[in-house]
Amino acid sequence: MDSRNLDLADEFCKLVSKSHLLAYLGLPDDASPESAQKKLKARRKYMQGMQSNPKYKQEAIFLIKNFNALSKVLEDPIPYLKDAKRRAESQHLPVLEMTIKGVLAGGNLTHEQEDFLRRNAIELGVSENTFEDVLERLSKESGVARASASLTVTAEELKTVDFYHLLGVPRHASRDEIYARYRSKKEECNGITDPAQRESVRTKVEKAWKVLSDEATRQRYDLSWTRTGPPARNREVTRPVQASTAPPIQLRGTSPDPTPPSVPSLAPARMEVLSERVQKVPVANASVTLSIEVRNGGEMPLRGTIASDQAWLRVLSPSLKPELKQQSVKVQIVPKLIEARQANGTLTLTSESGEKVQIEVVATRKGAPVLLFALGGAGLGALVLVGVLAVTWLGASTDYVIDIDPWAEEVLLDGKSVGSGSRVVLDSPPQGEATLTVRHRNFKPWVRDVTIEPGGSYDVDLELSSRMDFKPAPSQRRANLDQRVAGEVMTHFQPRLDRCLRSGLADKPMQGVLRIHVGPDGYTTGVEIQGDGAKSPAIVECLKQQAAGPVFPPLKDGDFATVRYDYHIKPQ
Amino acid sequence: MSEDDAIVLGIDLGTTFSAMSIVNDYGKPEIITNADGHPTTPSVVHFYDEDACVVGEEAVKMVVIDPENVVRFIKRHMGEEDFSLEFFGRAYTPQEISALILRKLKEDAEELLGKEVRDVVITVPAYFNSAQRGATAEAGTIAGLNVLSIINEPTAAAIAYGLDRIGGQRKLLVLDLGGGTFDVTCMEISGTKLTTLASDGNAELGGKDWDDRLLNHVAEEFYEKFQLDPRDDAAPYQELYERCLHAKISLSTKDRAMIPVNYRGMRMAAKISRELFEELTADLVQQCEDTANIVLEKAGLQWSELDDVLLVGGSTRMPMIRDLLIKLSSKQPAEGVNPDECVALGASLAGVFRHRPNHPALKSTREKVKKKAKKAAPKPAEPVRKPTGAVIGLASGGHVAKKALEDAQGAGLPDSSDPFDQPTTMSGSARSMMGLDSGSSREEPPEDDFQVSDDDEGAEVDDGEDEGFEGLLDVQIEDATTHPLGIIVLDKQRRERVVELIPEGTKLPYEFRGRFAYAYENMTAVRVEVTEGTGEYRDEVTVIGKVELTGLPPRPRGTPIEVIYSYGVNQILKVQVVDVETGITRTVDIRFQGGLTQQQVAEARQRNSRMDVE
C-alpha cells in the first residue's frame, strides 16, 4: 500500500479526531471495501455542500483534495486498519515513554501511578502489551521496582488458588478478557473502605494478573492446576468433579466448560436485550453509568460477553452472569475521554451460541466542551509538568470536583491535603477564596489564591526545584540529542518562552539567542539568554521558570546538551 | 472588425460578485449590466443537470435547497492543486468553474452590446501568486476568451480613480476588502504614470470571514440553548449563513440586527449589536491594520504623506473599516468611488491603455493635443484642478485630456522634455503626451498617428468648457511584483539553495540577466527551476516553472550558462537559458501556469463549450 496515501489517511483522521477511516465513516472494522467506498463517496458529496462552512471547512477541503488517496486506502481496509493501529501506537510511544520516565524519576512506582500510566497508554491508543513491555523495560533501566514486581506468587498459591475464579473469568478466556476483568476488579477494590482489606484484595487480584498475563506462567499454572486438581473449596463451588478423577491435561481453548453438563431437556439459552438499541446519553464531566437490561429467554445458563469499541465506553463486567434470568449489564461512560462534543460508540453483546446484539451509545456533552490537556497532540515536553486544573460542580446535590490533567501528587486547599491523582472530590466545598496548592516531587509547589467556582480553570505550571542557571563545565562531554524529538519538545514549548520575552517587549522587535542546557536525564538544567531582553531581570526570571518545563529525551552519549533557540519577537 | 477597435471587456472576477465593463468610443468606461439588468453578478454556480448550470442570482437561491450542487467562493481555491468538485458524475477544477462564471458574463455582455466579445482583461488580487494568476488566465481560456492581461485589482481601481487626478503627483493608498481577499496597495500617480510602490495582502481574508464570525457566534449560542448545532446540516447551515450575511450588511447602517434561527423545530432569535459584531471581528480588523502598516513601511511612507485613501470592495462599507482608515490616515476616504464597480472600470481602461493604442478616444486626444500645440497660443495655465464628484463622470476622460492640453499650452512646448522626468507638473510636448505604451508587448503606434490634418484647425477644444470634449489620455501603468522570484542552484557543497533574482516590489517590466556555472564535469543538460516566494530552501518556496537546455556538448565544471528572467507588464515571466559558448537558447513563458497543461486547458475548453450556462 502506498505509504503516502496512508500518511494522508492518518493526517485526515487526526483532523477529524477519529482513530481510523472506518470509524470516521461509522463503519465496523470488518466493513467490506465496497461499503467503505460507497460511504466515502457519499460523504464527499455531502461535504461539497459544507466546504464554506467554517465548522467543517477543513474536513471538507481535505476530503475533496485527497479523496483519491483515501479511496485507494479503503480499497483494502484490512491492511489499512492494521497500519492505522500500528501508527497510532508508534506515534504515541515517545510521549508515553516520556510520561513513564517522568513518573519513574520519582524513585518508585505505586499501583496508582501504574494505573495512571496505563490509562494514559490506552487514551493514546497504545496497546496493553506494548505498554507492559515499555513499562517493564523502562522500570528496569531506571532501577525502579514496580509495585507488582514485589509480589511473589508462591508455589503453594499456584496450587491452591483458582486465579480464574478469583477474577471471574472462564478458563479459556483470552488475555484481553482477563485484562478487562482484572481492571474492573481493581476498580472495585477502590470502593473498599477498610484499607487493610483493600490491600489484601488488591494483592490477590494483582497476583492473579501476574500469573495469567504472562503466556508462559499461565500455561505452567494451567498444567499444574489440572494435574493436582483444584483446591477442594473451589472444587465444590465451581467444579463438582472428583479430585481423584482429574481431567487429563488439556490445552487452554479446547478445555471443556468448567460447569457441569446440563440436562438436555432444558430450553437453550436465548439472549434478549430489553433496552433500547440506541442510547442517547447527555454527559457533563462526571462518569455516567448505563444499565443494559438482558434477559435469558431460555432455561439453560446464558453465557456471553459484552464488548465496547470505544475507550470512553467502559464495560464494567465483560461477561454475562450465566445463572441470572435477568440482569443489568453496567457500562460506564467516561466523558473525559470524549474529545468531540458528541461521540458514538457501539456495545456488542455476544452470546455463546452466537447471538449478537449491538447497542449504539451516543454521548453528547452538555454545555461547553471541557478543556482537556491532550496528551497526544500537545507535544512532549510538558507532560508531567504542566496541566490544566478545572474545577467543576457536579450538580445540585453533589460536590465540587477538581480535575487535574494529567495528575497531581497532592492537592491542598488552604494547606490541607484534599487528595491526589487526576480527580479530587471536595466534600465540603470551600466558600469563595482559597489557597490551592499542587505538589509534585522534584518541583516547586504551585500555589495560587483562587476562587473556587464551577467552571474555573487554571493552568498549572510547575517549576523544577533545582536552580535553572546550571551551565555545563568545559570538561563535560556534549551529547547528541535526538533532534526530532527535541524539535517537537521545543515546538510545544516555544510559545511559553516567547511569552516571557514578549513581557518585556516595548514597541521594538527583539532578537537574540536562548540556550537551554539539558542534563543527562533530559531535564533542563539551565537557560541562558543573549541579546535583547538579557538585561531585564523580569524576563530572565520568567525564562528560568519556563525553562523548567520541557523534558527532552534522556542523553545517551554525553553529560549535557544544549538546545539553541534563535528568537525574533515582533510586537503584535 | 479590425483588431484595433475590437472590444476589450474588463472583468472583475470576484469571490462573491463579478462585474464587467468596456470603454466607450468617448473614452468613458461603462459598467455592462447582466441579463437581469444588474451591475454585478454573484459568482455562484448551480449545477442542476449533467452539463447544465445556472450562474448568478438564480444560483444563490438554490443554495438552501440543493447545497451540494452549488459552488460559491471558488476564487479561494484558484491555483490549488488537487482541488476539484464533482457534479453529476463529472469533476470540475476551480478553473472550469470560474470559466462558467466568465462565460455567463461574456454571453450577457454580447447580448447587451450586440457584438462578439473575445478579448478580455481579468483582474486578480495583487497578492495572488503566479499559480493563482495562472489559474485565472486558464479560466479565461477555458471560457473561450482571449486573455490579454491579468491585472491587479487595486491597480485597476487606482486607474479608474486616478483618471481624474492625472496631472500632479499624488500618493494613493488603495485598500480593497472584498468577499474573499484583502489587498492593500500604495500607488503613485505622477504625470500620466501610475506606479505601484508597494503591495501586500491576504488572499484568505474577506467579507466571508466576517460572515463566519457571526455565524459561529449564533450557532454557538443556539447550541448552548438546545444542544443542537445548525452548522451540522448542509441546508440549515446555508440558510443561517444567508441570514448572517444580511445581518452583517444591515449592521453597516444600523446599530443592531436580529438573526432568526430555526433548526430541527427549535427557534431562537439572536440579537447582535454593532458593538458585539465589532468585538467578534476585532482581530480581523487588526489584521487589516497590520497589513496596511506593512505596505506603508514597504513604500517608505508615513500615513501623513498620503494624498488620498481609496476604499474598494463591498466590505469596506463596514463602518469599522472606514473608521480604521480614518484613524490611521486622519483623512476621509475618497468620495464618489463605487467600491463594487471601480475594479471592473479600471480593468477595461487598462485594456485600452495597454492593448488598444489606437482606440478612438486616445487618438482624438492626441490629435487635439497636437493641434493645440501647433496653435501655441500663449494662455495662462489653469491651476491643477482637484476633481470632485463621480470618478467616472461622462466627461471624465475629456476633462483630463483637456487639462493636459492646457498644461501643454502653458508650458510652451519644450519639445524634447519628457513629462515623466518632471513628475510634479504636466508640462510636456505633444509628443510626450502620447505617453509611451512602454512595456506593452505591442509595438508603438505608427507614426501616421501624429499627423494632423490642417482642416481640423478650427476644432472646438480651447473654449474652456468640459462639454463636447471627448478623449482619453495615454496612461502608463507600472505594476510591481508581489512575490520574489528566484532560481534553484547548487552551492559549493552541491546542496540546493534558492537564489532570489527578482525581489518583491520590483517595477515591471524588469529583466534580470545572470551567469551561473556547471555544477558537475561534462554536463550535457541544464535545468533551471524558477521559484516564487521567500526562502532559502526548495521546500520554502514554490517551483513555478522549469526550463531545460539539453543536447549540450560535454564541458568542464564551471562552464558558464546565462539565465535571463524578463517579467513583462502583463504578468508574463519569460525565462531564457543561454549556453554562452554555443549560443544555444531555450525560452519558456512562465506566464499563466495555473496547474493545468495546455492539453488539459484545451480539453476543458471543449467540455465547457458544450455546457449550458444560464
Ligand SMILES: Nc1ncnc2c1ncn2[C@@H]1O[C@H](COP(=O)(O)OP(=O)(O)OP(=O)(O)O)[C@@H](O)[C@H]1O
Ligand atoms: N453594506 C455592506 N456592509 C458590509 N459588507 C458588505 C456590504 N455590501 C457588501 N458587503 C460585503 O462585501 C463583499 C463583496 O464585496 P466585493 O463584491 O467587492 O467582493 P468580491 O469582488 O466579490 O471579492 P474579492 O475582491 O475578494 O474577490 C461581500 O462579503 C459582502 O457581504
Ligand SMILES: [Mg+2]
Ligand atoms: Mg473584488
